[in-house]
Amino acid sequence: MKALESSKDVALTKEKAQWMYQRMVEIRNFEDRVHELFAKGILPGFVHLYAGEEAVAVGVCAHLNDKDSITSTHRGHGHCIAKGCDLDGMMAEIYGKVTGLCKGKGGSMHIADFDIGMLGANGIVGGGFPLACGSALTAKYKKTDNVSVCFFGDGAQNHGTFHEGINLAAIWKLPVVFVAENNGYAEATPFSYASSCKSIVDRAIAYNIPGIKVDGKDVLAVYQAAEEAVQRARRGEGPTLIECVTYRNYGHFEGDAQTYKGDQEKAEHKQEKDAILLFRKHLLNEQLLAESEVVAIEKSVEAAVDQAVKFSEESPYPNASELLTDVYVSY
Amino acid sequence: MTRKLSMSGAINEAMKLAMRKDENVILMGEDVAGGAQVDHLQDEDAWGGVLGVTKGLVQEFGRERILDTPITEAGYMGAAMAAASTGLRPIAELMFNDFIGSCLDEVLNQGAKFRYMFGGKAQVPVTIRTMHGAGFRAAAQHSQSLYALFTAIPGVKVVVPSTPYEAKGLLLAAIEDNDPVIFFEDKTLYNMTGDVPEGYYTIPIGKADIKREGSDVTVVAIGKQVHTALEAAEQLSQKGIEIEVVDPRSLSPLDEEAILSSVEKTNRLIVIDEANPRCSIATDIAALVADKGFDHLDAPVKRITAPHTPVPFSPPLEDIYLPKAERVVKVVSELLGTPLEV
Ligand SMILES: Cc1ncc(C[n+]2csc(CCOP(=O)(O)OP(=O)(O)O)c2C)c(N)n1
Ligand SMILES: [Mg+2]
Numbered sequence: 001m002k003a004l005e006s007s008k009d010v011a012l013t014k015e016k017a018q019w020m021y022q023r024m025v026e027i028r029n030f031e032d033r034v035h036e037l038f039a040k041g042i043l044p045g046f047v048h049l050y051a052g053e054e055a056v057a058v059g060v061c062a063h064l065n066d067k068d069s070i071t072s073t074h075r076g077h078g079h080c081i082a083k084g085c086d087l088d089g090m091m092a093e094i095y096g097k098v099t100g101l102c103k104g105k106g107g108s109m110h111i112a113d114f115d116i117g118m119l120g121a122n123g124i125v126g127g128g129f130p131l132a133c134g135s136a137l138t139a140k141y142k143k144t145d146n147v148s149v150c151f152f153g154d155g156a157q158n159h160g161t162f163h164e165g166i167n168l169a170a171i172w173k174l175p176v177v178f179v180a181e182n183n184g185y186a187e188a189t190p191f192s193y194a195s196s197c198k199s200i201v202d203r204a205i206a207y208n209i210p211g212i213k214v215d216g217k218d219v220l221a222v223y224q225a226a227e228e229a230v231q232r233a234r235r236g237e238g239p240t241l242i243e244c245v246t247y248r249n250y251g252h253f254e255g256d257a258q259t260y261k262g263d264q265e266k267a268e269h270k271q272e273k274d275a276i277l278l279f280r281k282h283l284l285n286e287q288l289l290a291e292s293e294v295v296a297i298e299k300s301v302e303a304a305v306d307q308a309v310k311f312s313e314e315s316p317y318p319n320a321s322e323l324l325t326d327v328y329v330s331y
Numbered sequence: 332m333t334r335k336l337s338m339s340g341a342i343n344e345a346m347k348l349a350m351r352k353d354e355n356v357i358l359m360g361e362d363v364a365g366g367a368q369v370d371h372l373q374d375e376d377a378w379g380g381v382l383g384v385t386k387g388l389v390q391e392f393g394r395e396r397i398l399d400t401p402i403t404e405a406g407y408m409g410a411a412m413a414a415a416s417t418g419l420r421p422i423a424e425l426m427f428n429d430f431i432g433s434c435l436d437e438v439l440n441q442g443a444k445f446r447y448m449f450g451g452k453a454q455v456p457v458t459i460r461t462m463h464g465a466g467f468r469a470a471a472q473h474s475q476s477l478y479a480l481f482t483a484i485p486g487v488k489v490v491v492p493s494t495p496y497e498a499k500g501l502l503l504a505a506i507e508d509n510d511p512v513i514f515f516e517d518k519t520l521y522n523m524t525g526d527v528p529e530g531y532y533t534i535p536i537g538k539a540d541i542k543r544e545g546s547d548v549t550v551v552a553i554g555k556q557v558h559t560a561l562e563a564a565e566q567l568s569q570k571g572i573e574i575e576v577v578d579p580r581s582l583s584p585l586d587e588e589a590i591l592s593s594v595e596k597t598n599r600l601i602v603i604d605e606a607n608p609r610c611s612i613a614t615d616i617a618a619l620v621a622d623k624g625f626d627h628l629d630a631p632v633k634r635i636t637a638p639h640t641p642v643p644f645s646p647p648l649e650d651i652y653l654p655k656a657e658r659v660v661k662v663v664s665e666l667l668g669t670p671l672e673v
Contacts, residue, residue, distance in 0.1 A: 044468035044646060045467070045468035045469055045470065045644065046468075046469055046470075046473065096468075096644055096645035096646050096647075096648075097645070098645075102644075103645075104643075104644060104645035104648070105471075105643045105644055105645060105648065106470060106471070106644055107468070107470040107644030107645075108470075108644075109470055109472065109473075110470055110471065110472070110644070122472075123429075123470065123471070123472030123473055124429075124430065124432065124433070124472055125402050126402065126433065155401070155402045156402060158401035158402050158403045158406075159402050159403060159404075159433065160403070160405050160406075160433070161433075186361075186401070186402055187361065187362045187365070187378070187381065188362045188365035188366045188377070188378040189361070189362055189365065189366070189367055189399055189401070190366070190367065190368060190369055192368065193367040193368040193399070194367075194399075194401035194402070195401070257376075259366070259372060259376040259377070259378075260365065260366035260369045260372050260377075260378075262371060317645055317646070317647045317648075318643075318645050318647070318648055320647075320648070320651055322643075322645075322648060323638060323640060323643060323648050323651060323652060324638060324640060327639070327640045327641070329639055
């Protein structure tokens, strides 16, 4: 197993750097806003926020195109944004409005956009592993060079589908990249308690596939690891397992008091370990972007999220007739 | 002594009483204690279940008896089946009934079959507690009511309580029972309060309860829908129509006798079930009465159910997804041939 110590030598084009920074800020802003709207009682249901983990989704999706697909989790907003989902359509979906990406019928845990290869957030932990194998099988069978990425949590790796999915991908040499988001907890249960392996990436050995563990707060480290894995998949050499060590800034879901987290860890992840602050510093230090450019991105994202909220509030709910559409049989 | 208690409080109390009474009773599931091996965490600050239903259990019984599991439903559910058949009396919590997809074999082909398939040599005294029900804005994979799926399996018992009093007594009966019992908890009823006696008591599994007497129409309602039926009964009563509300309380075994004798009295039957209509409990009860109560019927049997669709997220759609008292009033009026006054 490899652990990536430093990502200093990653060379980004200016466009790529801009794209990555923008996506990360979009995710953070979007989630902060959803957090506020939920606290005000405007948004209902179960909402799981991705803030803090931006570097994972963005570092990986930076290598994907619209024909590549991803499977996601209950904590899916970040994956959606990194894959290019429309912010208006996402927010409207979380509001349950008809202009949402799934007409309001799916909600936060089920945002999908098949046109750009976003195969759906998923309310079932472990649901994504076999699905990623399926879209990869399509790619392999049709001889496209598309890849599938399966994002999953440290809790999900204890589900049987993890083992079935990775083994299947390995024996069939499917173009899948399995991306573990090890944020240390599954709900209120620490990774260290629930997992016999001290690193998720150790499990790659069991399935005879490459594994790499990276600092999931370092978007360049994620970017570098994903580049290798995606290229390997495109070359038809089979799956890779990447473990990204990260942290979720909010609770498991909105309303979680997070008593299981330590005060110090909470503080340091919002400050010195924050993925966005780290990347921002890097961009300025390396003169990839000027301060004014960074600020322009931040401002435009804020406006875009404002717009998404406005769009959602002004959108209508689905008509009653929508209840019976898109299902095979209605009684 | 009786006092007011919430549904979740009643369920919590039943588990405590069962665990005090029998040291072989253990509880396992995801975050049923919460925060396993977190040094700084005081037990009283631990989650106690995703909606707090098992809160306080780890303080009293410790982590040897309140077992946090990884997200490994097949693993712990199968373990619960064999632990049950070798001397323990586990309560296994399946957080949402929708997750049965991850451990159906453990129930369907393992636990449910042991006693019969092994010629009566095995007993499986396991209780699976699980959340169900729409109306929580929890969307398609966290809102289903899958009790019919389990009722279709020989070898398991299925309980769906509608009040805190019944939740406590039926859960204690389920834990005492030597067969696998699936115990359904409607997440939207957890905060409902009602009179609950202190102390240990059981309610027999397989006995229906007449929630309201009436002579015009029998309305059999499941779980939360008992309250929809009672609401409709109030409205109808003002028009001089008295419906009889029958709460089966357990779907397997089903108190056929109670349903049939009510229909014998009223000659009309409506079943309210928030699950999807095909192969449902509503359909099953309709078939029962068509078969064994046909001579008593003066009108067709009516089923009031969810549509045959997944549960939609959008709040206004979810609201119309669920059966409503108004719909019950309308169907009752139609059955009796009394025009609806608006
Ligand atoms: C099959 C299944 N079991 C349990 C759950 C309940 N649940 C939802 S998220 C979650 C924790 C997931 O933890 P992890 O995989 O680490 O993802 P994270 O929330 O940390 O992103 C659990 C137990 C579920 N949705 N599906
Ligand atoms: Mg996690």
